[in-house]
Amino acid sequence: MLLAFALSPLLVVAIGALLLMLAEAFSKVRTGLALGTVVVFFAGLALSASVWLYGLESIPGLEVLAPWLIIDRFSMFMNAVLCLGGGLAALLAGGYLPEHKIERGEFYSLLLFATLGAMMLSASGDFLTLFIGLETMSIGAYAMTAFRRTSARSAEGALKYFLLGSFAAAIMLYGFALLYGATGHTDLAGVGAGVKSGEHAPMVLIAMVLVLAGLVFKVSAVPFHMWTPDAYEGAPTPATTFMAVAVKSGAFAMLLRVMLTCFGDARSMSWSSGWPPVLAWIAVLTMTVANLIAGRQESVKRMLAYSSIAHAGYLLVGVVATMKNPAQGSASVLFYLLTYTVSTAGAFGALILCGRFGAEAVSYEDLAGIGRRHPAAALPFSLFLISLAGFPPTAGFFGKWFVFRAAMEGGFTWLTIIAFLNSVLGAYYYLRVLVFMYMREPAAGAPIATPMRSGYVNFALILSAFLVVVLGVSPSLSLDVAVKAAAAFGGGAG
Amino acid sequence: MNLGQAYFWICAALAVIGAVAAVAAKNPIRGAMGLLLMILSVAGLFLALHAQFLAAIQLIVYAGAIVVLFLFVIMLIGPAASTPPDKRGLPSRIVGAGIFALSGIGAMVLLVRSALAAAAAAPDAGTAPPLPPSDFGGIDTLGRVLFTHGLVPFELSSALLMVAIIGAVAVARGKQSDPTVAAKTAEPSKTRAKEIAS
Amino acid sequence: MITTNSYVLLSAILFTIGGIGFLVRRNVIVTLMSIEVMLNAVNLALVAFNRSMPKAHTGQLFAFFLIAAEAAEVAVGLAIVISIFRLRRSVRTDEADLLKN
Numbered sequence: 164m165l166l167a168f169a170l171s172p173l174l175v176v177a178i179g180a181l182l183l184m185l186a187e188a189f190s191k192v193r194t195g196l197a198l199g200t201v202v203v204f205f206a207g208l209a210l211s212a213s214v215w216l217y218g219l220e221s222i223p224g225l226e227v228l229a230p231w232l233i234i235d236r237f238s239m240f241m242n243a244v245l246c247l248g249g250g251l252a253a254l255l256a257g258g259y260l261p262e263h264k265i266e267r268g269e270f271y272s273l274l275l276f277a278t279l280g281a282m283m284l285s286a287s288g289d290f291l292t293l294f295i296g297l298e299t300m301s302i303g304a305y306a307m308t309a310f311r312r313t314s315a316r317s318a319e320g321a322l323k324y325f326l327l328g329s330f331a332a333a334i335m336l337y338g339f340a341l342l343y344g345a346t347g348h349t350d351l352a353g354v355g356a357g358v359k360s361g362e363h364a365p366m367v368l369i370a371m372v373l374v375l376a377g378l379v380f381k382v383s384a385v386p387f388h389m390w391t392p393d394a395y396e397g398a399p400t401p402a403t404t405f406m407a408v409a410v411k412s413g414a415f416a417m418l419l420r421v422m423l424t425c426f427g428d429a430r431s432m433s434w435s436s437g438w439p440p441v442l443a444w445i446a447v448l449t450m451t452v453a454n455l456i457a458g459r460q461e462s463v464k465r466m467l468a469y470s471s472i473a474h475a476g477y478l479l480v481g482v483v484a485t486m487k488n489p490a491q492g493s494a495s496v497l498f499y500l501l502t503y504t505v506s507t508a509g510a511f512g513a514l515i516l517c518g519r520f521g522a523e524a525v526s527y528e529d530l531a532g533i534g535r536r537h538p539a540a541a542l543p544f545s546l547f548l549i550s551l552a553g554f555p556p557t558a559g560f561f562g563k564w565f566v567f568r569a570a571m572e573g574g575f576t577w578l579t580i581i582a583f584l585n586s587v588l589g590a591y592y593y594l595r596v597l598v599f600m601y602m603r604e605p606a607a608g609a610p611i612a613t614p615m616r617s618g619y620v621n622f623a624l625i626l627s628a629f630l631v632v633v634l635g636v637s638p639s640l641s642l643d644v645a646v647k648a649a650a651a652f653g654g655g656a657g
Numbered sequence: 658m659n660l661g662q663a664y665f666w667i668c669a670a671l672a673v674i675g676a677v678a679a680v681a682a683k684n685p686i687r688g689a690m691g692l693l694l695m696i697l698s699v700a701g702l703f704l705a706l707h708a709q710f711l712a713a714i715q716l717i718v719y720a721g722a723i724v725v726l727f728l729f730v731i732m733l734i735g736p737a738a739s740t741p742p743d744k745r746g747l748p749s750r751i752v753g754a755g756i757f758a759l760s761g762i763g764a765m766v767l768l769v770r771s772a773l774a775a776a777a778a779a780p781d782a783g784t785a786p787p788l789p790p791s792d793f794g795g796i797d798t799l800g801r802v803l804f805t806h807g808l809v810p811f812e813l814s815s816a817l818l819m820v821a822i823i824g825a826v827a828v829a830r831g832k833q834s835d836p837t838v839a840a841k842t843a844e845p846s847k848t849r850a851k852e853i854a855s
Numbered sequence: 856m857i858t859t860n861s862y863v864l865l866s867a868i869l870f871t872i873g874g875i876g877f878l879v880r881r882n883v884i885v886t887l888m889s890i891e892v893m894l895n896a897v898n899l900a901l902v903a904f905n906r907s908m909p910k911a912h913t914g915q916l917f918a919f920f921l922i923a924a925e926a927a928e929v930a931v932g933l934a935i936v937i938s939i940f941r942l943r944r945s946v947r948t949d950e951a952d953l954l955k956n
Contacts, residue, residue: 681876718925740945824931
């Protein structure tokens with residue numbers, strides 16, 4: 164019974180997805196689906212919190228799941244973040260899909276199953292469950308990207324995402340196969356022990372390169388980011404939100420687990436012969452390239468896509484910081500994921516709110532003057548953009564602050580300076596949206612974006628605005644939680 | 658050369674021929690046949706590796722389902738399935754593939770060298786590994802493992818299959834039920850954005 | 856003598872062929888088949904390693920789920936191909952440049 168309780172966040176999402184699918188298939192009423200999905204996600208969130216409060220230490224029998232699933236504070240934290248991201252995406256879908264006349268029940272099932280995949284991914288303790296979770300999450304995301312069936316953009320974004328995603332998965336799988344050959348294990352802990360013993364050095368090295376390439380692709384870091392803008396722009400905006408928020412969080416959970424468990428030995432984590440310098444350079448490239456390209460975009464949705472790549476770069480800085488202090492580095496990544504989830508979901512939500520059917524807000528021009536005409540839409544948008552740019556007193560500021568502090572204390576002063584300069588660079592294009600919203604008037608004859616009305620989207624915006632402010636004003640409670648969640652990696656550097 | 662070795666070399670050669678045919682074919686139907694050849698030879702190698710159950714699964718799922726699915730889609734698409742060769746972006750593609758091939762060959766050289774070094778260090782390590790128990794890789798043993806040790810991934814994979822079913826239906830089901838006029842009116846604002854962007 | 860290394864080498868060759876095909880070809884169907892070639896190479900490596908470590912069925916179990924997952928992935932992939940063909944009447948990947956800037 165307690166075992167079911169420990170698994171309840173996963174179970175509630177799985178069962179909820181099945182029930183909603185059946186309800187969609189056998190009932191004439193189509194309106195309650197979005198509400199049901201939101202309820203399921205927030206139930207998952209509440210259950211993760213209650214399992215956390217109950218304490219995993221007092222739940223016996225978790226070793227039954229070994230080595231497939233690791234139910235620890237880390238996975239509970241990730242469950243909560245993923246359910247929050249999925250719930251916000253479901254709220255946005257509840258407003259967006261009916262407005263743009265593409266509401267079909269499958270979207271909600273895909274959303275729930277893809278989130279379930281991400282939760283499996285962050286709890287996996289074996290390459291096999293990791294792969295199953297990854298595929299569940301990715302297939303759901305591919306299908307959601309292609310969901311708008313009459314749009315070539317949607318289909319082509321999905322195709323690019325699918326092809327590159329499968330290629331990356333194949334590369335990562337070959338790495339898993341080689342690690343199995345070198346160590347005789349597919350469970351992360353066993354592989355970690357095998358890698359530590361230092362046998363089969365060349366095979367492990369090749370495997371590490373392959374696995375790292377696959378992971379870097381999944382977090383959409385440069386140079387494996389080509390799919391991101393296309394998939395993000397082509398997808399319906401709630402699906403974009405899901406990809407930017409939940410897929411990225413799941414991928415970072417996987418990255419942390421794999422790198423710190425499998426390649427967490429002293430040699431692999433050293434600057435001279437391990438992965439940190441590789442990830443550090445990828446982080447530098449990712450931040451710089453993404454910020455430079457984002458500044459040149461004329462589509463706000465595409466700008467937000469590049470911004471999400473840039474945020475992957477900041478997150479990688481936190482991952483590099485695990486080299487010196489695994490617990491502090493991963494805690495900063497976890498806290499950043501939380502702040503990034505609420506800010507990004509909010510920003511996409513505000514973009515959804517600004518566009519009605521037939522006049523979706525896409526470019527900066529579409530937003531011109533909206534601050535004066537519709538302050539209720541522009542005000543939350545500004546808040547989320549300020550948070551993404553990392554100004555106090557918003558959540559984004561503390562997210563960046565803790566990542567940079569972890570990097571500084573890890574001795575990566577140069578990396579922190581580059582990351583800081585990049586966030587200054589990034590502020591330019593976030594503030595440019597504000598300039599358009601408040602200081603420009605739409606050009607004569609241009610279609611004027613009028614906000615849509617939807618209780619779902621309003622609720623999503625209010626919720627994420629609330630969280631952005633609360634995390635920005637008093638981050639200590641959630642940071643404390645993130646630190647406890649990351650304690651799983653405390654002894655990683657061994 | 659004994660029978661076992663000859664079997665390996667024949668299967669290996671056929672697998673490589675099939676793989677090359679699959680990726681290089683001008684006509685995707687020939688490509689699918691190449692893929693089939695490779696799948697059959699890999700199934701043959703599975704038999705030599707004491708994986709009888711997987712050899713059967715390989716035939717049923719890959720040859721029986723995946724290749725047929727490919728052929729089905731090729732038939733559905735018709736003549737458009739074989740695209741004429743085009744040179745656009747060819748240099749960058751060649752460079753990408755070249756880098757991939759070079760790193761692949763580099764990795765293989767590394768592996769072979771370390772294997773040779775290991776063989777030189779321990780002469781008896783170069784021989785075939787000891788024979789596994791006779792029921793190794795059979796449907797009985799693997800099925801038992803699947804439903805005891807591997808129960809958790811087995812259950813989790815149901816979510817994977819479910820999402821694939823829903824996804825395929827959501828993406829490929831016929832025309833959208835709502836009026837396509839709707840989508841057409843939605844496009845102009847996007848094309849405008851595209852004009853601004855380019 | 857045919858050792859595990861021979862099988863792994865063969866699988867590496869197949870994997871490289873598949874990867875080159877993926878990167879060079881621009882026909883979506885062929886690209887998908889290249890991915891299948893790569894995944895078959897992964898399966899071969901897993902089973903070959905399992906042969907040299909016959910204490911448990913770890914590699915074969917992995918390969919089993921890989922085959923199942925592949926069928927799922929191909930179903931969705933071909934669904935996307937069909938959907939793109941309906942809209943564009945073509946299956947060339949570099950016509951997916953609609954979104955490029």
